[in-house]
Amino acid sequence: MKLYIIANRLPVKVQRTEGGGFEFQRSEGGLATGLASLDTHNETHWIGWPGIHTEDPVERAAITEALEKMQFHPVFLNETQILNYYEGYSNNVIWPLCHYFYAYIEYQTLYWESYKEVNELFLEKAESLAVAGDVAWVQDYQLMLLPKLLRERIKGLSIGYFHHIPFPSYELFRVLPERAELLEGLLGADLIAFHTHDYMRHFVSAVERVLLLRFALDRVIVRNRTVHVDALPMGINFDLYHNAILDPLVQEKASVFRENYGGSKLVLSVDRLDYSKGILHRLKGFELFLKENPAYLERVSLVMIVVPSRDRVERYAELKKNIDETIGNINGAYSTMNWTPVYYFYHGLPFEELLALYHIADIALVSPLRDGMNLVAKEYVAAKRDQPGVLILSEMAGAAIELSDAVTINPNDVVQISDALSYALDMSKEEQLDALKRMQAQVSRHSVHLWAKRFMDELMGIRLKNMENDQKRLVGVQAEKIRKAYRKAKSRLFILDYDGTLSAFKNRPEDAKPNAEILDTLIRLTADPMNKVVISSGRDHTTLENWLGHLNLDMAAEHGAFYKEKGVWHKKEGPMVWDAEILSIFQAFIDKTPRSKLEMKETALVWHYRRVDAWLGTMREQQLVEALMEPCSRLNLQIMRGDKIIEVKSPNFTKGSEAKRLLKQAKYDFICAIGDDTTDEDTFRALPKSAITIKVGGVSDQARYYVLMQAETLPLLNFWMDDTSTSD
Numbered sequence: 001m002k003l004y005i006i007a008n009r010l011p012v013k014v015q016r017t018e019g020g021g022f023e024f025q026r027s028e029g030g031l032a033t034g035l036a037s038l039d040t041h042n043e044t045h046w047i048g049w050p051g052i053h054t055e056d057p058v059e060r061a062a063i064t065e066a067l068e069k070m071q072f073h074p075v076f077l078n079e080t081q082i083l084n085y086y087e088g089y090s091n092n093v094i095w096p097l098c099h100y101f102y103a104y105i106e107y108q109t110l111y112w113e114s115y116k117e118v119n120e121l122f123l124e125k126a127e128s129l130a131v132a133g134d135v136a137w138v139q140d141y142q143l144m145l146l147p148k149l150l151r152e153r154i155k156g157l158s159i160g161y162f163h164h165i166p167f168p169s170y171e172l173f174r175v176l177p178e179r180a181e182l183l184e185g186l187l188g189a190d191l192i193a194f195h196t197h198d199y200m201r202h203f204v205s206a207v208e209r210v211l212l213l214r215f216a217l218d219r220v221i222v223r224n225r226t227v228h229v230d231a232l233p234m235g236i237n238f239d240l241y242h243n244a245i246l247d248p249l250v251q252e253k254a255s256v257f258r259e260n261y262g263g264s265k266l267v268l269s270v271d272r273l274d275y276s277k278g279i280l281h282r283l284k285g286f287e288l289f290l291k292e293n294p295a296y297l298e299r300v301s302l303v304m305i306v307v308p309s310r311d312r313v314e315r316y317a318e319l320k321k322n323i324d325e326t327i328g329n330i331n332g333a334y335s336t337m338n339w340t341p342v343y344y345f346y347h348g349l350p351f352e353e354l355l356a357l358y359h360i361a362d363i364a365l366v367s368p369l370r371d372g373m374n375l376v377a378k379e380y381v382a383a384k385r386d387q388p389g390v391l392i393l394s395e396m397a398g399a400a401i402e403l404s405d406a407v408t409i410n411p412n413d414v415v416q417i418s419d420a421l422s423y424a425l426d427m428s429k430e431e432q433l434d435a436l437k438r439m440q441a442q443v444s445r446h447s448v449h450l451w452a453k454r455f456m457d458e459l460m461g462i463r464l465k466n467m468e469n470d471q472k473r474l475v476g477v478q479a480e481k482i483r484k485a486y487r488k489a490k491s492r493l494f495i496l497d498y499d500g501t502l503s504a505f506k507n508r509p510e511d512a513k514p515n516a517e518i519l520d521t522l523i524r525l526t527a528d529p530m531n532k533v534v535i536s537s538g539r540d541h542t543t544l545e546n547w548l549g550h551l552n553l554d555m556a557a558e559h560g561a562f563y564k565e566k567g568v569w570h571k572k573e574g575p576m577v578w579d580a581e582i583l584s585i586f587q588a589f590i591d592k593t594p595r596s597k598l599e600m601k602e603t604a605l606v607w608h609y610r611r612v613d614a615w616l617g618t619m620r621e622q623q624l625v626e627a628l629m630e631p632c633s634r635l636n637l638q639i640m641r642g643d644k645i646i647e648v649k650s651p652n653f654t655k656g657s658e659a660k661r662l663l664k665q666a667k668y669d670f671i672c673a674i675g676d677d678t679t680d681e682d683t684f685r686a687l688p689k690s691a692i693t694i695k696v697g698g699v700s701d702q703a704r705y706y707v708l709m710q711a712e713t714l715p716l717l718n719f720w721m722d723d724t725s726t727s728d
Ligand code: GDG
Pocket: 030, 164, 165, 234, 270, 271, 272, 305, 307, 347, 348, 349, 350, 351, 354, 371, 372, 373, 374, 375, 376, 379
């Protein structure tokens, strides 16, 4: 098994040398470090853009040859693709959208075309390398279409996807014309993970609303597969940052910096130039702090590292201009001969210098307006080692969820930034060390190594489960084996659920009338005198009688409260559900839940919410159960959660008790039960282990087999009955 990490950028820097050749330097980002530590015997390969532009086939071949020795497989992009796929759709559409900068979206159809084209290019590269049994782990928003493409073209590949930036609320995501394609693209993966549960929640709601799929907790069935989602916050290489100060070079830098900045307290900020980072708000907050705290003048400086990024793009150039001007104004107004309020570096620093700064900074001011995670916050915490220091952290950064001992701020509120600075400066050394210690424990445990391991373990777990589930799936050999057993048997019992099993779900329950295919199959099945066929449904007996009463079969209605045998209906005794109090509770919920409805059966009341908005339905369902709990226990009634229904009925009858009653009547050498609902699991449980129990719609622990969808049920029954020469 090989692991392919597929990311927009390869973790390597390729540069032209003066002699016309190329120089290659590995760049050990967080991701590369985390993956390098994976305790696996599998080969890890990377697929990505090498970051250098050349259209010359000879140069491309030379770069490819050199990179492949490092197990890096380059995908070359031309200038138009870099402009339209990378700068365009990725950075001018998805990036601002996911960071809630809706007005910054610069949309062009051309961008989308290029985004699709480049995702296909990545697929082509993957296709030339990966085979069944391998694993592909796709990284981030530049490649959202890739999981689906990989799924379609490389059979037997396990696919994971990690989204490094925020996933926005549905209300924002829905504005994208390509919202459905992007979500479908991601759903090609087996596991989709985000930094926080909030992003995961937004993704789930976007999928439910845009694609009209329904999640069951953290999973959703997409065609014939289950896709899992999870929140797995990314960590850092803790030891690297924690131990950095032990390096004499870092120590030397630290003492030089300390000396240069004199006795000033240092507030540090480190970001890439981007509007999501809140750099201007931060400066305004610092300015306010100086204005309101004259005692700190000449005693506190802000050291601001801004790593250049896209500053040829107008919006970024403008941001840079504003930053330059704001800093100019602050320094102009407050500087003295001995003191500079803001030290500003518009360039990246070597690792050793960055670490020296982390170590000596009294405060790290991490105040993005939105940030998927923000690793700088975690790096600062680790690098402080045993020195005091305070982390001021934006509540809009994913990291704020884990780093609850930071001083948190709303980064839009400059007053809060200013107040947080004075609060942090007033904190005692003990308070600072206490908070740091707790955060260090968190960051050291939840390292990038653990993050990568947890993702891979989860993906491998899903792969294993899928393999086990494949064994339970009723197709091919399994279906053939059962057909043989069917042939041999002399006395067969069929217990068949109706809705969702024989008939597809309809928005209006009364529309689920048996069609010709259902009737033909049942007529065929009941024509064999060795078959006893029972329809076991939660529906009322009048409807069942109207729809199926003319057939030669038995029925159990309302979960066995009524049963029909030899053409006659019988009713079992149980408590009455039409209690005024219960009815009024149901009525109140119907009134406040648009599109929900009440079905009134003789022995049960059923609240249907299939057509209700997913979020509202889930909330109302829980509220309704809570409201029903007390009166139902007083009246000895059972509350049952089914597939988008809540049913109140007597506990005396269940589909299971009905199955037991049927078993007592005769000896069978072939028993088959098929159903899609939790109530059918009562039937499965009541039957002997040897019975052919089949869950419709996905695996179930109670059933021996499953079919993925209702549409497979009738063909399966017909297949067993078909007379073909190859079957014996
Ligand atoms: C995405 C998401 C999410 C910065 N300046 C210098 C320097 N850095 C290093 C830091 C840190 C990294 O760059 C920036 O961390 P981010 O967390 O912002 O990561 P990105 O990859 O830019 O962003 C983000 C992340 O993915 C991970 O999922 O946290 O929310 O936007 O490691 O140390 N390094 C050096 N000199 C610098 O001047 N050497």
